[in-house]
Amino acid sequence: MIDPARLRLMWMTGISVMFIFAQALAAAARGAPESFADLAESISPAVVNITTTTTVAGRTGPQGIVPEGSPFEDFFREFQDRGGQGDRPRRSSALGSGFVISEDGFVVTNNHVIEGADEILIEFFGGQELPAEVIGTDPKTDIALLKVEADQALPFVNFGDSDTARVGDWVMAMGNPLGQGFSVSAGIVSARNRALSGTYDDYIQTDAAINRGNSGGPLFNMDGQVIGVNTAILSPNGGSIGIGFSMASNVVTKVVDQLKEYGETRRGWLGVRIQDVTDDVAEAMGLESASGALVTDVPEGPAMESGMEAGDVIVKFDGRDVTDTRSLVRQVGNTTVGKSVLVVVNRDGKTQTLKVTLGRREEAEGAVPASQPLDDMVEEPAEVEILGLTIAPMNDELREQLELPSSAEGLVVSDVDEMSEAYEKGLRAGDVITEAGQQKVTEIAALEEQIEAAREAGRKSLLLLVRRAGDPRFVAIGLDE
Structure with a gap:
């Protein structure tokens, strides 16, 4: 007869073995490395700390301490001068990160790390320090290319294909967070194709710890390839909360290639x-x-x-x-x-x-688009309420009021019903309707014809081309039943 105590021990041992086996299976499914040490050791020599120095104009007076013209102004100015805080220029330093991409000394970082800097100093993992010059910058992607001159070939890292990075893949960030220098953090790809505010944004979101000073540092995949440049964090307190953004390498490589060849970017324009x-x-x-x-x-x-x-x-x-x-x-x-x-x-x-x-x-960029002249029109004096809009044909008086060129044509919105769909979609007094149903409209009758045509075609809304201060946009307005 089996001892009940022994039976309980066998049962509990079996559960423990099954639990350990399940943990091993879960780890294998995640592809979790046993350690990041080998990877960190191999790529560390190519990651650099960046220190920039900028000359800041000194204050000309005791601003913010006493009101201008106060009898105490001279006293506080003398106090500042005595403490070395007069109108003399001051030197301001900032820290960032970067990485070497070629043995002859090209270094990639963020534009905001070196923007406005008078001097840029690169510190390598082994302690060597070299001055750097700016080859080119691209504020639109926040990328900068630097160059250092060294007596020997420098260790460097290669870019990888960011498009192959999948949500859930392991990644490792390295940089100079808060001036601590050569610090490593690991996490996963949290999301892809994130846009923040730039036209060409393509960010990899990661939960690898990124803090101030990490800007410009690399985000590595497990093959030691750079798939992103650490650029920004989302944080209510300025520290990492696990939401960091790295500009995708497939964007960065195109920018770097152009900066290296031309010293500037050359993008296509339609x-x-x-x-x-x-x-x-x-x-x-x-x-x-x-x-x-x-x-x-x-x-x-x-x-x-x-x-x-x-x-x-x-x-x-x-x-x-x-x-x-x-x-x-x-x-x-x-x-x-x-x-x-x-x-x-x-x-x-x-x-x-x-x-x-x-x-x-x-x-x-910076060129003002030429407005195209429209056909001559026959003035109509009356205002009409249509689709929640009070509109009138364009005339010389309205052109003058709206500061429009003499060639401006269309229907001018003089009022918008605040309860209407048109108001909800952003139309306001002073807007000019130049097209309805993709046809030019210079008369109220023409707009009415397009409304009727849309209804006959069974459409529920009418597309208007609206201009405000010369800036056009299409707005679809629902048609009344």
């Missing part, structure tokens, strides 16, 4: 203003899905020369589908300046293919 296709805009235009990039304006440039028009929906660019405005901007920006590409647009329910030779975005 020459259009665009907005996303929303569900109501798609319905108003009779589109099958709310995808693509809706062209709101075509100033003088490559797109105009190809025959592109406002109201076109760009659905393909250079053989790749366009899902929204962000994807189009990134595709165009990553395309070589001067390249001729095929652009497929949806126009009046049919697709057309246009051939566009791209310009250079950096040369086009």
Whole structure:
């Protein structure tokens, strides 16, 4: 007969073995490394600390202490001068991180780490310090390329393919957090394709600890390849809470290559203003899905020369589908300046293919798009309330009030019903409606015709092209039953 105590021991031992086995299976499923030590040791020599020094103009008086003109002003100025805080320039230092990408001394970091710096000093893992010069910067992706001159070949790391990184993959960050120097943290890829505020944003989100001073440091995959440049954190207190962002390497490598070759970026430029296709805009235009990039304006440039028009929906660019405005901007920006590409647009329910030779975005930025003159109109004096809008035909008096050029045409919104859908969608007094149903409107009768045509076609909304201070956008307004 089996002893009950022995039976209980066997049962508990069995459970323990099963629990340990389950833990081993879970660890294997996660692909968790036993240690990051070998990886950290192999890549550490290529990671650097960056110290920048900037000259800051001294204060000219005791600002913030006493009001200007106070009888105590001279007293506090003398006190500041005695303490060395007069109007003499001061030196300010800042810390960051970076990594070497070639044996001849090219170093990648964040633009904000070195922006405005008078001196840049690179500290290597072995303790060596070298001054660096700026080869080029790209504020749009917050990337900077530096160069140091060394007597021997420098250890370096290679970029990996960030597109192969999957959510849940292990990653390791290394840098100079809070000035501690050469600190390693590990975590996983939390999310992909994050956008913060930049046009070309493509961030990898990670829970690997990233703090101030980590900026510009590398994010490694388990093969020791750089798949991201640590750039920003989301935090209510300035410290890591497990939400960090690294600019994807496939963005960084294109920028670095251009900075190395030209000292600046050279991005493709299509020459259009665009907005996303929303569900109501798609319905108003009779589109099958709310995808693509809706062209709101075509100033003088490559797109105009190809025959592109406002109201076109760009659905393909250079053989790749366009899902929204962000994807189009990134595709165009990553395309070589001067390249001729095929652009497929949806126009009046049919697709057309246009051939566009791209310009250079950096040369086009800052240029004011030319407004296109519209047909002459017959003035109509009366105001009419339509779709929650009080509108009137354009005339010289309204042009003067709105500070519009003499060529400006359309229907001027003088008032908007605050309970209407038009108000909810952002229309305001002073807006100018230049198109309805993708047809130019200069008379109230023309707008009424487009409303009726949309109803007869069974559409629930009408697409309006609205300009405010010259900036165009499409708005779909629901039609009253």
